[in-house]
Amino acid sequence: MTxxxxxxPGAYVAGAYEGERARGTGGEGPLPxxxxxxxxxxxxxxxxxxxxxxxxxxxxxxxxxSVSPLLARLDPAQGPRLAALPYELVWATTWEEEANAxxxxxxxxxxxxxxxWPDEDPAPGRAGLHWKTPALVxxxxxxxxxxxxxxxxxxxxxxxxxxxxxxxxxxxxxPGRGLxxxxxxxxxxxxxxxxxxxxxx
Numbered sequence: 219m220t221x222x223x224x225x226x227p228g229a230y231v232a233g234a235y236e237g238e239r240a241r242g243t244g245g246e247g248p249l250p251x252x253x254x255x256x257x258x259x260x261x262x263x264x265x266x267x268x269x270x271x272x273x274x275x276x277x278x279x280x281x282x283x284s285v286s287p288l289l290a291r292l293d294p295a296q297g298p299r300l301a302a303l304p305y306e307l308v309w310a311t312t313w314e315e316e317a318n319a320x321x322x323x324x325x326x327x328x329x330x331x332x333x334x335w336p337d338e339d340p341a342p343g344r345a346g347l348h349w350k351t352p353a354l355v356x357x358x359x360x361x362x363x364x365x366x367x368x369x370x371x372x373x374x375x376x377x378x379x380x381x382x383x384x385x386x387x388x389x390x391x392x393p394g395r396g397l398x399x400x401x402x403x404x405x406x407x408x409x410x411x412x413x414x415x416x417x418x419x
Contacts, residue, residue, distance in 0.1 A: 254362035256305035262368030262393035269394035297325030346373035368393035
């Protein structure tokens with residue numbers, strides 16, 4: 219029996235992986251491409267804030283006093299919507315480990331991989347570049363990815379185009395409303411054309 223190959227963070231390099239995929243592991247044919255990654259921010263995309271009027275629906279269960287009360291704004295229906303997308307979900311949030319402790323259970327999601335953040339700005343002096351961007355590109359290691367965040371800008375798109383060999387979709391979400399139907403449609407539509415190498419979306 220041929221053992222399965224696992225491609226994790228740092229293991230995917232577009233050109234090398236394509237050669238491996240073409241050969242397969244035992245003459246049985248090409249290996250399937252891994253699902254693209256979906257890097258998920260929490261505040262803004264999943265916990266909306268800042269809308270005019272400032273009122274949002276809240277959902278049970280009650281939030282413990284030790285956790286941000288904004289956690290109650292997490293719509294549990296977002297979990298199945300995210301799980302239905304053809305991506306590997308990855309937290310890309312300043313909630314860090316607390317995303318698996320508090321956010322994932324309220325959405326009905328399992329514990330997800332988590333991008334660790336550097337202690338210092340990995341690209342100092344790059345005006346307008348979000349501090350998350352170099353870390354996400356490094357974590358993806360050439361694997362196609364989408365990133366949903368409320369702080370994505372033009373400098374991030376340029377950085378990804380210059381440093382990431384695979385395709386990428388940088389999708390800015392309006393933090394006042396959070397992820398909505400149009401955002402899910404954009405994510406589903408983009409992934410249908412994902413290949414190992416291509417332009418920034």
